Amino acid sequence: MDAFSNLATGFAAAASFQNLGFALIGCLLGTLIGVLPGIGPIPTIAMLLPITFGLDPLSSLIMLAGIYYGAQYGGSTTSILVNMPGEASSVVTCMDGYQMARKGRAGAALSVAALGSFFAGCVGTIFIAAFGPPLAALAQQFNSPDYFSLMLLGLLMAVVLAHGSVIKAIAMVIVGLLFGLVGTDVNSGAVRYTFGVSELWDGIDFLPMVIGMFGIVEIIRNLEEKEVDRTAISTKFRDLWPSASEFAQSWKPVLRGTAVGSILGILPGGGAVLAAFAAYTVEKKVAKDPSRFGKGAIEGVAGPESANNAAAQTSFIPLLTLGLPSNPIMALMMGAMMIQGIQPGAAVMTSRPDLFWGMVASMWIGNLMLVVINLPMIGIWVKLLSIPYRYLYPAILMFCVIGVYGTNANAVMMILTAVFAVFGYIMVRFGCEPAPMVLGFLLGPLMEENLRRSLVLSRGDPMIFLQRPISLTLLICALGLLLVIVLPNVRKSREIAFQEGG
Amino acid sequence: MLRIRSPQDLGAGLVFIAIGVAGVYFGQDLTYGSSSRMGPGYFPIILSYLTIMMGLIIGGRGFALDGPPIQRIPLRPISFVILAILAFGFLIEQIGLALTTVAVIFIASAARKQFNVKETVVLAIVVAALCVGVFIYGLSQPMPAWWGR
Structure with missing residues (x-):
């Protein structure tokens, strides 16, 4: 079988000593930042981007991917033991996980979360292996008009499925597209919106923007909150096994969570956070006695924890096959690939099969590592929790600025970082999330190029987008989505989905 | 109106x-x-x-439409954090990573009202040693460790 030999190639590439090492580093770092509140995968990956510069592309992607799904494991630990989500995708786990811990079932909650995540991770990996090649084959038939329509649909979906106001998110996407155009126009050589700053000729650097809008804004927001006491409920290793009845109660939610997560992960704008919320809602709906939720129902841990990990895996599919980043983390992975000179998309699978399949294989290996890292070593992670934020944030800030400076040793980069931090902070205060802007920023130049090529092809006739069947289908989907957002009852149910537990 | x-x-x-x-x-x-x-x-x-x-x-x-009010913006955290970032940019080429780290940590720590000098000194030394060790010796990032290259 073809997929089989492909996977074998992948495992051969991923199982080299060096790549195993980087997978381990990624998983450890991911767990660490997952456990520590106040720093998530976005700033961590952004911080590490400059370091990956000198690495082999596969090693760097393996490490960065490890951080993302590792954080899903680490985040559940804090949710269960401290009632504080280390990660946004673990917010729902707090509700029942912490209640279980208070009833003395912390160990069971932790192991169900970890084992459910492992199962989901395996399924997610198979999902990528199964859906990657056909999607990539489809993508190879895409022409400029189709790509343009695909990006339009992708951005729109990302906006609809993300948190917060849809209309503001659309506006942020457009601003992002506009910011993405700053610098020299590849076609004409004209310099756009640089205000005489030569550092902007190559466009706005990705890192100052991401670090500023995510890393720094996060620090400032955390500083405004009161420091909370973080005392963990103690657990011992021998308490880790769930009882037979707990096991029986949780395998179905794990299956359902995995299914929900795998599907939502593929959709642009989906990803771990949405998957966890959706899985919790599903569990509550199918439960015989929904009133148990919020009081320590194991299903409320098993479902969402499986879902967020499944989604973390499958959200790589659109990036690796279509070159479309579906959430800010995938945007960073896209940035990492571009730093290495690889244009993400269908071509990766044919030109660098070792890279694609190596990454898929490394995810499975990484998930296995994470179970070991998280369950027996739980005590170490809990100890780390007691580090107060006042010691953490200056160091995090320091790593952020070194990260930016490391890719481009120039004081102007620091000014850009500061500007984006202030801008991002103000927009957050006005209720606009920064994530859509980053997606737009990355896709801006690509959209312009594909629009230009399409219109050259059709001699300026915009009807070309409706004449090509692929493009037409994508645009109809986009239009349908737009109509759906406008319908009031859909809007309501979307709000409810996000409020569950939030 | x-x-x-x-x-x-x-x-x-x-x-x-x-x-x-x-x-x-x-x-x-x-x-x-x-x-x-x-x-x-x-x-x-x-x-x-x-x-x-x-x-x-x-x-x-x-x-x-009715909507939530804009939350009050406490100026202290944002000003000091931004100041710390800019300080890094201006200091790094002049005095190197070790001393820049100390400066950044001090400015960043001042973002909290409860600023503790002793704690900050210890933190600054630890983070500075870590940064120089990891980023300059470990990862050979392009920045000087000390002044004057």
Whole structure:
């Protein structure tokens, strides 16, 4: 079988000593930042981007991917033991996980979360292996008009499925597209919106923007909150096994969570956070006695924890096959690939099969590592929790600025970082999330190029987008989505989905 | 008289309008071209007008729909954090990573009201040692460890 030999190639590439090492580093770092509140995968990956510069592309992607799904494991630990989500995708786990811990079932909650995540991770990996090649084959038939329509649909979906106001998110996407155009126009050589700053000729650097809008804004927001006491409920290793009845109660939610997560992960704008919320809602709906939720129902841990990990895996599919980043983390992975000179998309699978399949294989290996890292070593992670934020944030800030400076040793980069931090902070205060802007920023130049090529092809006739069947289908989907957002009852149910537990 | 019902929407709308107007104004010298031959100004100008349009809609909602107020912005955290970032940019080439780290940690720590000198000194030394060790010796990042290269 073809997929089989492909996977074998992948495992051969991923199982080299060096790549195993980087997978381990990624998983450890991911767990660490997952456990520590106040720093998530976005700033961590952004911080590490400059370091990956000198690495082999596969090693760097393996490490960065490890951080993302590792954080899903680490985040559940804090949710269960401290009632504080280390990660946004673990917010729902707090509700029942912490209640279980208070009833003395912390160990069971932790192991169900970890084992459910492992199962989901395996399924997610198979999902990528199964859906990657056909999607990539489809993508190879895409022409400029189709790509343009695909990006339009992708951005729109990302906006609809993300948190917060849809209309503001659309506006942020457009601003992002506009910011993405700053610098020299590849076609004409004209310099756009640089205000005489030569550092902007190559466009706005990705890192100052991401670090500023995510890393720094996060620090400032955390500083405004009161420091909370973080005392963990103690657990011992021998308490880790769930009882037979707990096991029986949780395998179905794990299956359902995995299914929900795998599907939502593929959709642009989906990803771990949405998957966890959706899985919790599903569990509550199918439960015989929904009133148990919020009081320590194991299903409320098993479902969402499986879902967020499944989604973390499958959200790589659109990036690796279509070159479309579906959430800010995938945007960073896209940035990492571009730093290495690889244009993400269908071509990766044919030109660098070792890279694609190596990454898929490394995810499975990484998930296995994470179970070991998280369950027996739980005590170490809990100890780390007691580090107060006042010691953490200056160091995090320091790593952020070194990260930016490391890719481009120039004081102007620091000014850009500061500007984006202030801008991002103000927009957050006005209720606009920064994530859509980053997606737009990355896709801006690509959209312009594909629009230009399409219109050259059709001699300026915009009807070309409706004449090509692929493009037409994508645009109809986009239009349908737009109509759906406008319908009031859909809007309501979307709000409810996000409020569950939030 | 119009009454502001959702200050967040109005604020966001004004920012979007400002960005769009700036995009049109600073993009006016770029060649617009035509659909079949898009100039460098074609896509930016379209996006700028779209931004203005979105700004008008969102800002308009600020008068039409009720929304949450803008939370008070405590100036201390944001000022010190921004100052720390800028300080890094200006100091790193002058005095090297070790001392810059100390400076950044001190400024960053001052972002909290409960500023503890002793704790900060220890933290600064630890982080400085860590940064120099990891980033300069471990990862050979392009920055001097000390002054004068």
